[in-house]
Structure formats: structure tokens, C-alpha cells
Amino acid sequence: MIVCMTTTTLDGKAALVTGGSRGIGAGIALRLAQDGADVALTYRQDATQAAAVVKRIEALGRRALMIQADNADPTAVRDAVDRTAAELGRLDILVNNAAVFLVGAVGDLGAAELEQTIAVNVRAPYLAVRAALRHLGDGGRIISIGSNVGERAVFPGLALYSMSKTALVGLTRGLARELGPRGITVNLVNPGPTDTDANPADGPNAAAIAGFTAVGRYARPADIAATVAHLAGPEAGYVTGAVVNVDGGFTS
Template identity: 85%
Template sequence: MTTTLDGKVALVTGGARGIGAGIALRLATDGADVAITYLRSADRAAAVVKEIEALGRRALAFPADSAEPDALREAVDRTAAELGRLDILVNNAAVFPVGALDEVDADERDRTIAVNVRGPYVAAQAAARHLGDGGRIISIGSNVGERAVFPGLALYAMSKTALAGLTRGLARELGPRGITVNLVNPGPTDTDANPAHGPNAGAVAGFTALGRYARPADIAATVAHLAAPEAAYVTGAVVNVDGGFTS
């Protein structure tokens, strides 16, 4: 059966768990060969690779700290070299700091900016050398970048808001080459790091219009659409997949 991403190759940073794993598996389901990066979750990365291979697709997993530019560039270049090309980059890896302004130390501040802001820029810069006409760069932001409803989220909100500027700037720069660049802002999503039945989940879900958490598959469906040929005229867009959190 022909699917929308047959013959394509994708790299998903932070693809071993949560939203990243959901995206990797959806892209593979739609026909792409997929590489992922991970930091500490080697066993989970191996499990995602096995699931992708069970779908009949090629899969790779690279250990890479998104705070380290050289590691990101190597992951991009290895994906293109070992899978033969690169068509889709999904900037998903992120850290989620929470703390009052006077509690966040310099190390946490600098790592958040390194992973959440510099990382997507470096990965996009490296990927742009490989992407051709029809290439896709899709970054994963956050509803918090649009609406920070609790205190202690200033650093995280700042880092995710920066992705909107990156997306719009890259869309202009890469558009003449037929490469689209978009940003997906998930709302509260049921993952290990943010379970739908966690201690604050009821309050968080209450901020959405739908009154519930998303599944990783809900976010992955939008990413898959933006990666597909049908979305060739969508670029520079910020798409909120947040259950109405920011409405």
C-alpha cells in the first residue's frame, strides 16, 4: 500500500518517549524511514526502533544531547548518510524547567536555552544542507509559549516562544528552495513526564476547552500532515494542538 511519506527519511530529536516517540511512529506508519535521538532512554529508543522496523521501515537511534551542537550536527549528517537522504526534521527534544524567577540558577537557564532554542536552530542549520525541494522542518513548541497560566514558567515560556520567530524566519529563508518550516504547539499531553492523572492534571485539563489531555498521537497527526505533500503550501505557521487551551 502506498502511503503519503513513502521514500522519505525523517529525523526526530528526542524521539524515544512521549510526543517524540508518537511522532516517530506516525511518520513510519505513513511510510518514512525514521532516525531518532535520545539522551538517557537507550532501552526506550531501542523499543521505538523495533516498532518502526516492525512496520517495514528502516530505523536508527543516536545518543545525542541537544545542548551539544556537535552531537546534533552529527545526528543530522549520520541520518542523511546512513539512510541515504533527509527530507524531514522534527525538532522535538526539550527540557521543561519550572521555578520562580529567583530560584532558577545560571546552569538551568543556560541549559534550557541551549536545548530548547539553540538546539532547533543548530539542527535546522545542519538539516538545510541536506534538504531538497519538498523538505520539511517542523518544531514542537508548547501552549505555554502562548499562555503561561501558572507562575514559575517564565524560562520555559521564553524558550518556546523563541521557536515562533525561528519558524517564521526560516520559512522566509528556505521557502525559495521549496522547504517549508512550521511550528506545532501541543497542549497538555498524556506522557510519562506529564500524566493525565497526575496531581495537577485536573486543574491543567480544566484550562482546555475540551476538558482533557491530548494523546501523543493527536500531536503526531498534525506533524504528519505538515510533513506530507498535501501541506506543501503551509509554511511559517504556528499550529496550536491544545484542545482550546489558548482560545
């Protein structure tokens, strides 16, 4: 098969998308590849899903790499970043997407759930950035995926998850100030309700959730990926420290 490759906004760039085998992460990985980047993605368990995304990236004429890594493991996080840079030859874009979503009353979620949530949703992005800074140069991009419930928790049981995603606001703004002189931008994208296998648009609570948006519907992963791709590209070089809500007006 002959693949036609064209120069795009991310041509020659290499990206790492954590949790890129499914849902929003897979959408982001595919969009970055469509825009010209070689893409590495991490997955925790399902190698079949990860391989399917890799196959689609390669069909676009881009290099792809799948890395098994549990974001709760600090060594695995660091090694995923270093392996991406080694095997793709560089690292220009880091997308912190992998997360756990533990829901329940504070009285029901104890130390174990707290530690898991902080480890994956907060510590891992921080450690991934630390590792990436050995590889990112001028024009580097760091983009984290937060959540609309970090700004508006409309149901009970979201305190732990909301707290972890709100922490990314501080991380993003602090890093933007620190890394600006190096030509590296740092931004946060907060998706609203998005149609994935974990949160399907036809799920039991979907109508109520969609009703909290201004547009009355769920997003597609591609809607979130489009904003990430813009922030990863050259035209967003003056955007840093920003929190971008791609939520259909959920937080309006």
C-alpha cells in the same frame, strides 16, 4: 515474519525526530513511519526506550535508526543530522522535538538553568536546521515542537520555559521566509497538555490543567503526531511559517 508494505504519503522519505524515544517524540516517530517514512530518532540516556520505538518502526517495514545525542552538545546535534542522512541515504523531514522543562520562580533559576534551557530548546533546533540544510531539498520539511505555554502561561514558574518556546515562533517565521524559495516549509506545532510519562493525565495537577482546555481533557501523543504528519506530507506544501496550536482549546 513477512511485513506488508504499502505506498503512503511519506513513502521514500527519511525523517529525523530529536527526542524521539518517548512521549510526543515517540508518537511522532511512529506516525511518520506509519505514513511511509524511514525514521531516525535521538535519545539522551534511555537506550531501552529508544530500542523499543525502533523495533515498532521496523515492524511497520520501515528502516529505523537510534542515535544517542544530548541536544545541549552542538557537535552531537550536527552529527545526528549528518548520520541520519548518511545511514538512511537522505533527509527530507526534520522534527525538532527534544526539550528540557525547567520550572521555577525566576529568583530560583539562575545562569546554569538559563543556559541549559536555551542550549536545548533554542540553540539545538537552530543548529539542527543549519546541519539539515546541507541535505534537505525541494519539498523538505522542518517542524518544531513548541508548547501551549508559549502563548498562555497559566501557572507561575513557567517564565524560562515559556521564553524558550516563544523563541521558536521567531525562528519558524524567519526560516519560512528564508527557505521558501528553496521549496522547504517550516512550521511550529504547539501541543497542549499531553498524556506522557512526564505529564500523565492522572497526575496530581492533571484535573486543573485539563480544566484550562476547551475540551476538558489531555491529548494523546498521537493527536500531536497527526498534525506533524500532515505538515510533513505533500498536501501541506503551501503551509509555511505557521504556528499550529494542537491544544484542545487551551489558548482559546
